[in-house]
Structures are given as C-alpha cells and as structure tokens.
Amino acid sequence: MIEVKNVTFSYYEESETDTKNNEPVPVALENVSLHISEGEFVSIVGRNGSGKSTLAKLLNGLIVPKTGVVTVAGMDTVNDETIFDVRKTVGMVFQNPDNQIIGTTVEEDVAFGPENLGVPTEEMHKIVAEAIETVGLTKFSKTEPHLLSGGQKQRAAIAGVIAMRPKCIVLDESTAMLDPIGRREVMSVIEKLNREEGITVILITHHMDEVAMTGRSILMNDGKISFDGTPRELFSNTKLVHDSGLELPQPAYLMELLGLDTGIISPEEAADKIASMLRGGNHVS
Ligand SMILES: Nc1ncnc2c1ncn2[C@@H]1O[C@H](COP(=O)(O)OP(=O)(O)OP(=O)(O)O)[C@@H](O)[C@H]1O
Ligand SMILES: [Mg+2]
Structure with missing residues (x-):
C-alpha cells in the first residue's frame, strides 16, 4: 500500500549550507525505508x-523526498x-x-x-x-x-x-x-x-x-x-523506551516497578499477571 524507499528529506536546500564553516544541511529524515500493508x-x-x-x-x-522514493x-x-x-x-x-x-x-x-x-x-x-x-x-x-x-x-x-x-x-x-x-x-x-x-x-x-x-x-x-x-515488543524494551524519551503506558510501568515483564498492553493483562502470581504464592518483589 505504502512504500518508502531510502528516503532522505531536508527542509533546506544544499545552497543554504553555510559554506564558510562547511556545515552540513540539517536533515529531518535520513535514509528511511518502510513498507505499510x-x-x-x-x-x-x-x-x-x-x-x-x-x-x-x-x-x-x-x-x-530529496532522495529516495515514496509510492502510494x-x-x-x-x-x-x-x-x-x-x-x-x-x-x-x-x-x-x-x-x-x-x-x-x-x-x-x-x-x-x-x-x-x-x-x-x-x-x-x-x-x-x-x-x-x-x-x-x-x-x-x-x-x-x-x-x-x-x-x-x-x-x-x-x-x-x-x-x-x-x-x-x-x-x-x-x-x-x-x-x-x-x-x-x-x-x-x-x-x-x-x-x-x-x-x-x-x-x-x-x-x-x-x-x-x-x-x-x-x-x-x-x-x-x-x-x-x-x-508489546516495544514496551518490553524498557531501555529503548526510556532512551527514546518515551514513557511506558501505565500498566507496563506498574510491571516495571514490580520488576516484572513490561511486555503487556492492557491494565487487565497486568491485573491478571499480578493476581495469578499472588494466587500462586509468588512474591512480587
Ligand atoms: N517547516 C520546517 N522548516 C524547517 N525545519 C523543519 C520544518 N518542519 C520541521 N522541521 C525540522 O525537521 C525535524 C523533524 O521535525 P518533525 O516536525 O518531522 O518532527 P516531529 O517528530 O513531528 O516532532 P513533534 O513531536 O514536535 O511534532 C526537526 O529538526 C524540525 O526542527
Ligand atoms: Mg509532529
């Protein structure tokens, strides 16, 4: 449906480069490829x-795009x-x-x-x-x-x-x-x-x-x-989430505080996991 291939985009023209200081043109997107079905x-x-x-x-x-192709x-x-x-x-x-x-x-x-x-x-x-x-x-x-x-x-x-x-x-x-x-x-x-x-x-x-x-x-x-x-994969990767300036959704954050797997997507799922651990007598440490 949508294909983005090796797309680089800048809001500035090459000619706007500060040639004196040889500053590169700032790019908003760099070599992005993406397929959406x-x-x-x-x-x-x-x-x-x-x-x-x-x-x-x-x-x-x-x-x-400045370079690359977008097809719809x-x-x-x-x-x-x-x-x-x-x-x-x-x-x-x-x-x-x-x-x-x-x-x-x-x-x-x-x-x-x-x-x-x-x-x-x-x-x-x-x-x-x-x-x-x-x-x-x-x-x-x-x-x-x-x-x-x-x-x-x-x-x-x-x-x-x-x-x-x-x-x-x-x-x-x-x-x-x-x-x-x-x-x-x-x-x-x-x-x-x-x-x-x-x-x-x-x-x-x-x-x-x-x-x-x-x-x-x-x-x-x-x-x-x-x-x-x-x-789910994104939320499990707490380091990536934090390093990227994002926050976990509340239920996943709760799991993180409890030291549990954060790869959950709903409050119900978090509640189920915690309840089953409590029933099993496991300590939620
Ligand atoms: N009209 C513009 N002219 C010049 N630079 C721009 C323009 N629009 C965006 N930029 C720059 O391009 C980069 C990407 O901006 P963009 O708006 O795509 O980010 P964003 O992820 O949508 O951010 P936000 O979460 O703030 O909406 C930024 O460095 C921004 O300063
Ligand atoms: Mg924006």
Whole structure:
C-alpha cells in the first residue's frame, strides 16, 4: 500500500549550507525505508523533532523526498499527474481541529472534499450522511462546527476525510488537544474504521495507551527508524523506551516497578499477571 524507499528529506536546500564553516544541511529524515500493508494499524512514536510529521507529510505528497522514493498504491508521490489520487488515497487529520473546519455546518464541512472531487449531488448526500454516521455525529449534522466539543470536531474532521473514501488515514497527533473523553471517542472511531472498514491507519501519538491499541509501532529517533515491531515488543524494551524519551503506558510501568515483564498492553493483562502470581504464592518483589 505504502512504500518508502531510502528516503532522505531536508527542509533546506544544499545552497543554504553555510559554506564558510562547511556545515552540513540539517536533515529531518535520513535514509528511511518502510513498507505499510493494506489494513495495518500502525503507530509512530518518538520525541519532538524526531521526524514523525515529516514522514507523515511524505506519505501523501505534501512534501516529496530529496532522495529516495515514496509510492502510494503504486503511485510515485513526485508524479504530478497522480498527486490528486495520492491525496485521495491517503487522508490526513491534523492536531488542531479548529484549523480543519471549513463548512458552516458539520454536513457542509464533510461535503467539502467530495464536492471538490465532483461527486454528483445525489451520491454526495449519501456519502456525507454515511461518513457522519460512521463517526457518530448524525444528530449534529446541521450543527455549526464551532459549537462542537474538541472530540466531536476531530470526529467531524475524520468524517471529512473518510467522505473522500481513502484507503489510508494518517492522524498526526489528532488526539493531542483532547480531554480523555474526546480522546476515547476519537480512538474508538479510528479503531472501528480499521477493524470494520479495513482502512489502513497510521497514528502519530505521544500517548502510549494509544500505541497499545495498534498492531505495529514504529519508533523514530533523530530522523531514523530505530524500532519497528509490535507495541508489546516495544514496551518490553524498557531501555529503548526510556532512551527514546518515551514513557511506558501505565500498566507496563506498574510491571516495571514490580520488576516484572513490561511486555503487556492492557491494565487487565497486568491485573491478571499480578493476581495469578499472588494466587500462586509468588512474591512480587
Ligand atoms: N517547516 C520546517 N522548516 C524547517 N525545519 C523543519 C520544518 N518542519 C520541521 N522541521 C525540522 O525537521 C525535524 C523533524 O521535525 P518533525 O516536525 O518531522 O518532527 P516531529 O517528530 O513531528 O516532532 P513533534 O513531536 O514536535 O511534532 C526537526 O529538526 C524540525 O526542527
Ligand atoms: Mg509532529
């Protein structure tokens, strides 16, 4: 579905190099290779400035690699003729919901994308209603978006993206500004899109409990991928987690404090392990 091959990206041109001091051009991504298959639910983590957003923007052609290749469903993102299809295939949801709202009602806002694609009116009503229903905002269809809560606004933004029928959605810290309820609402919509509609999801986040919900986690360090595996594998590697400026999710952190295996992903799992040790008379030292 998505192929990133030996990609290096810099926000600066070679000509901007400080030739006097022979400073190298700072690179945001360095020789990154990555394959994402259809239907995957992938999280991308890493400290501020590690290159997560840069990678996200490369995936739908908002920026193109300096060296290397990014292809989306076989389309090279540098190709101007297919860039429109690339953007339709990979939808993006950003951090601030207020910057993503255009319409005066939720319905109008969600219709913006398909309208631009030239979808006939009849069909558009159906697509828009379905997208709004998927994110659970049907009763707010005629509501002015600015009256919605943060979580509802982000769900409206997601509806706007899914109305374009993308194969993949990239969410760049889309839950960062939300309270726990808003976050849960958005995560449950994303999970449903992946599980029920088979949409590939790429979730950039600093919340490790969200990482635990994904099937695969990619860790960025200094513009490079320093880990690619399951969240369970990531959490078991406490040294890597700490060295990368991340925190374990709470249940795994509890296990770490107890000196136990941190490769768990849910509070229930932690509770089960501790309970069974207590039943077995083992000391949790
Ligand atoms: N528009 C830009 N112009 C110049 N440099 C940039 C620009 N955007 C990002 N960078 C630089 O590129 C590197 C990677 O940044 P990026 O935004 O991809 O990181 P990030 O992992 O998304 O960070 P955060 O967690 O803060 O969102 C950083 O060194 C950053 O300073
Ligand atoms: Mg970012």
